[in-house]
Amino acid sequence: MVPLSWYLIVAAALFCIGLYGVLARRNAIGILMAVELMLNAVNINLLAFWRYLTPAHMTGQVFALVVLAVAAAEAAVGLALIVAIYRTRDTVNVEEVDLMKL
Amino acid sequence: MLNLTWLIPVFPFLSFVLIVLFTNPNKKLSSGIAIGSVAVSWVLSWGVFFQSIAGHIGMGEEAFRLHVPWLPTGTEWFPMGVNVDPLSAIMLFMVPFVCLMIFIYSVGYMHGDPRYSRFFAYISLFACGMLGLVVADNLLMLFIFWEIMGLCSYLLIGFWFEKPSAMKAGLKAFLTTRVGDAFMLAGMLLLYSQTGELTFAHIFAPETLEKLTHTQVNLGFLGSLPWASLLAMLIFGGAVGKSAQFPLHVWLPDAMEGPTPVSALIHAATMVSAGVYLVARCFPLFTAVEAGPQLGLVAFIGAFTALFASTIAVAQDDIKRVLAYSTISQLGYMIAALGIGAYVAAVFHLITHAFFKALLFLGSGSVIHGSGTQDMMEMGGLRKHMPITFATFLVGTFALAGVPPFAGFWSKDEILADAFHQFTELGVASWPFFVWLFLTLAAFLTAFYMGRQIFLTFYGESRRPHAHAHESPKSMTYPLIVLAVFAALLGFAGVPEEFPVLGHLLGGNPFHHFVGHEFPATPLNGLVMLISVVMALGGLFVAWLVYGRNPLKEGQPDPLIQALGPVYTVLRRKYYFDELYQATFIRLALWLSEIAFAFDNKWVVDPLVNLAGKAGVALSNLGGWFDRTFVDGAVNGVAEVVGWMGGALRQTQTGRVQNYLLAAALAVFVLLVISVVV
Amino acid sequence: MAQAIFIILSLFTLGCALVVVTNRNLFHSALYLAFVFIGVAGLYFMLQAEFFAGIQVLIYVGAILTLIIFAIMLSRDLMNPNVRGFNRQWWAAAIVAGLLFLALAVVLVRAPWPAAPTGEPSPAFIAELGQALVSPAYVLPFEVVSILLLAALVGSILIARER
Numbered sequence: 001m002v003p004l005s006w007y008l009i010v011a012a013a014l015f016c017i018g019l020y021g022v023l024a025r026r027n028a029i030g031i032l033m034a035v036e037l038m039l040n041a042v043n044i045n046l047l048a049f050w051r052y053l054t055p056a057h058m059t060g061q062v063f064a065l066v067v068l069a070v071a072a073a074e075a076a077v078g079l080a081l082i083v084a085i086y087r088t089r090d091t092v093n094v095e096e097v098d099l100m101k102l
Numbered sequence: 103m104l105n106l107t108w109l110i111p112v113f114p115f116l117s118f119v120l121i122v123l124f125t126n127p128n129k130k131l132s133s134g135i136a137i138g139s140v141a142v143s144w145v146l147s148w149g150v151f152f153q154s155i156a157g158h159i160g161m162g163e164e165a166f167r168l169h170v171p172w173l174p175t176g177t178e179w180f181p182m183g184v185n186v187d188p189l190s191a192i193m194l195f196m197v198p199f200v201c202l203m204i205f206i207y208s209v210g211y212m213h214g215d216p217r218y219s220r221f222f223a224y225i226s227l228f229a230c231g232m233l234g235l236v237v238a239d240n241l242l243m244l245f246i247f248w249e250i251m252g253l254c255s256y257l258l259i260g261f262w263f264e265k266p267s268a269m270k271a272g273l274k275a276f277l278t279t280r281v282g283d284a285f286m287l288a289g290m291l292l293l294y295s296q297t298g299e300l301t302f303a304h305i306f307a308p309e310t311l312e313k314l315t316h317t318q319v320n321l322g323f324l325g326s327l328p329w330a331s332l333l334a335m336l337i338f339g340g341a342v343g344k345s346a347q348f349p350l351h352v353w354l355p356d357a358m359e360g361p362t363p364v365s366a367l368i369h370a371a372t373m374v375s376a377g378v379y380l381v382a383r384c385f386p387l388f389t390a391v392e393a394g395p396q397l398g399l400v401a402f403i404g405a406f407t408a409l410f411a412s413t414i415a416v417a418q419d420d421i422k423r424v425l426a427y428s429t430i431s432q433l434g435y436m437i438a439a440l441g442i443g444a445y446v447a448a449v450f451h452l453i454t455h456a457f458f459k460a461l462l463f464l465g466s467g468s469v470i471h472g473s474g475t476q477d478m479m480e481m482g483g484l485r486k487h488m489p490i491t492f493a494t495f496l497v498g499t500f501a502l503a504g505v506p507p508f509a510g511f512w513s514k515d516e517i518l519a520d521a522f523h524q525f526t527e528l529g530v531a532s533w534p535f536f537v538w539l540f541l542t543l544a545a546f547l548t549a550f551y552m553g554r555q556i557f558l559t560f561y562g563e564s565r566r567p568h569a570h571a572h573e574s575p576k577s578m579t580y581p582l583i584v585l586a587v588f589a590a591l592l593g594f595a596g597v598p599e600e601f602p603v604l605g606h607l608l609g610g611n612p613f614h615h616f617v618g619h620e621f622p623a624t625p626l627n628g629l630v631m632l633i634s635v636v637m638a639l640g641g642l643f644v645a646w647l648v649y650g651r652n653p654l655k656e657g658q659p660d661p662l663i664q665a666l667g668p669v670y671t672v673l674r675r676k677y678y679f680d681e682l683y684q685a686t687f688i689r690l691a692l693w694l695s696e697i698a699f700a701f702d703n704k705w706v707v708d709p710l711v712n713l714a715g716k717a718g719v720a721l722s723n724l725g726g727w728f729d730r731t732f733v734d735g736a737v738n739g740v741a742e743v744v745g746w747m748g749g750a751l752r753q754t755q756t757g758r759v760q761n762y763l764l765a766a767a768l769a770v771f772v773l774l775v776i777s778v779v780v
Numbered sequence: 781m782a783q784a785i786f787i788i789l790s791l792f793t794l795g796c797a798l799v800v801v802t803n804r805n806l807f808h809s810a811l812y813l814a815f816v817f818i819g820v821a822g823l824y825f826m827l828q829a830e831f832f833a834g835i836q837v838l839i840y841v842g843a844i845l846t847l848i849i850f851a852i853m854l855s856r857d858l859m860n861p862n863v864r865g866f867n868r869q870w871w872a873a874a875i876v877a878g879l880l881f882l883a884l885a886v887v888l889v890r891a892p893w894p895a896a897p898t899g900e901p902s903p904a905f906i907a908e909l910g911q912a913l914v915s916p917a918y919v920l921p922f923e924v925v926s927i928l929l930l931a932a933l934v935g936s937i938l939i940a941r942e943r
Contacts, residue, residue, distance in 0.1 A: 764872055768876050771879050778890075
């Protein structure tokens, strides 16, 4: 049997990889991709817990579904924003979108 | 009226205050206020005087007293108040009246002076002082008013302070009388410490005098004395100073630098007689110890001064100086009379002298005003130009010389008679004899120098023909006339009872009855009377011989210079007393003051103060360095650290979200670790 | 046996994830992201959440990834790897991420989880899920999520349309 902790560790690793991407990437779309990684890691976590601790209840599934839906919505809006910014600023490099910086 | 006695000094004081504060610019108003206030005081005083005659006011316990508790002293209150007894009543008769005459005279004499109002303010304050002195009921109050008069004397002698001689004369007067006042104050303080009282009614109570007579004070190598004697002699010191007796006589002739009304008021009639008044007032203290040294001292000083001053007067050329020395001499008469116990005679002479001396001074002022000079050698023939002045001056001269029936004769004769009577009982080796002899000789000289003055001033031809002399205005001559009347007639109040015809006609010596009824009346002595008349007329005759028969011409020297030779020089130079004092006391005082000044300025006080200052500066520099280095360093250091930290921390505010997220991730990690470890 | 599969799947997923975050070529990153999603779907299978695996592939790979690729296409300039793909703090980020992973790993290993699943999921799983979504317990989140999707829909159209 695969211990629960293994799943959790994988999720943690995926989360951290995503974290690294968020912190280190310059490209806005790259950052968004890393965010998707993190959300996936969360989902893995949720479903692992559901399966190992309360498989009879629906709560875990519902939660994971909600997370999934939110991830989708967020990706949509985020990419729309990026496209809009690209149209006006002609760049998707987050370091160059700094009008609000002092 | 007696209840209003306390108001008598108040009016002149108010006048002083008003003139100083408000009416100084308005000359007429100032003199009006001054004269008005003295007039009111005069009316009140004569009211008190007549009421006290009618009410038979007596001395000591029978006197009229009003007092209020004034100064808290330990468990009791020191009272201040007024005291009316025959002595003060008779003074109240004389003082405000003479003051009023002189005030009126001053209107004319000081006319045109730029500090006219200030003059009236000063003499008003002076009048307040004298009147307060006369009605005072305790020694402290007397002393206060005594000092007020001293102050006014200083201010008035130096009234024309542009003249250095006037300034110096004022200072000389003040300092010399100060020496006397120091003795008086010592006497007062010791009296208070012995008896706990300064009020006259209490210190002259028989019990107190008993105690003072029989307790002795040990003066070391000087032996021991009864307290009463010591106190009397100390208080007499004040009189010596104020009444310009030997050896403190040097200030009075120089005080002639002041305006003539001042000389008349202060240095003839009132202030100088305050010393005599003081001795008269403290007479019970002086007579407490029988055959004590105090009365002998008083008699000696008085008689000696009388003769001494009259010899100097003979050789003076300044018209006012002659009168000044005459005043000193006459005061000596009064002091000597008190010294031999002739209380009534002394007071009588005080009163008459005030009138005719004031008259003589005002007359001399009139002469100076009219002729423009004070030097008798430059006068002459003024009889024709200033008749009123001449007539009144002549009356004053006769009164002073002791020509009957003028006032001075009666008063002077009473002193001589009293002295004669006493030494016939005590023998020749006694104070009364000394007094009688000296005073008789002085009478001769008095008549002589007054005659000299009359002949030099008024007779002969004018020795300054180019200067025109004119009679003085009415404001000056009217007081002269009034005073002359008194000088002529006042003596009749004190005619001895036994005098043929006049004695009983005039009420049997009312003066004696009023002032000194407890003293035995002096028996009438025809021989003494004859001798004094001979002295008076003789002196005048000799003066006529020298000066009147062939009046001096212009430029002619005084015949006395040749007649007396070197004696004349000694007389003229006042026995070199001023030089003696200058060489001894004054040099000593100046040397002491130099030392004190050096002590203060160079050696000790100033260097210490400067050192303290420098120490303060050094300390503050140290503090400043400390403050700058450490405190400021700390503060600046904090600021710098903060600034540096700010600069460092500023780097974290990159404005980039990813940086912030990194920080957040790091924080999460740290929290995780902490929650695991702790 | 299951463990071996698990390990292979995990390594595959994680490796592709690493490539996603480190590759300079954005398009390659997107493709590797697809592999990651598939790997995750595989993990879901192992967790007996088949429905979810399917959903995962459908939505993530089918929709989201497509969206990403569209966005990449629409911002073509940055497809060439001339500009640096990473910012200046990448090393700090790596360290922090690594540390965080270590800390999490320590916590997770130490925690007393049950080693085996405590039960079985019910066979009529999907029906129950559907029921549950409209049951009073979860209908509210369900409705909210639908509104969210609506908002996202409207919003993204609004933001991204041409003026």
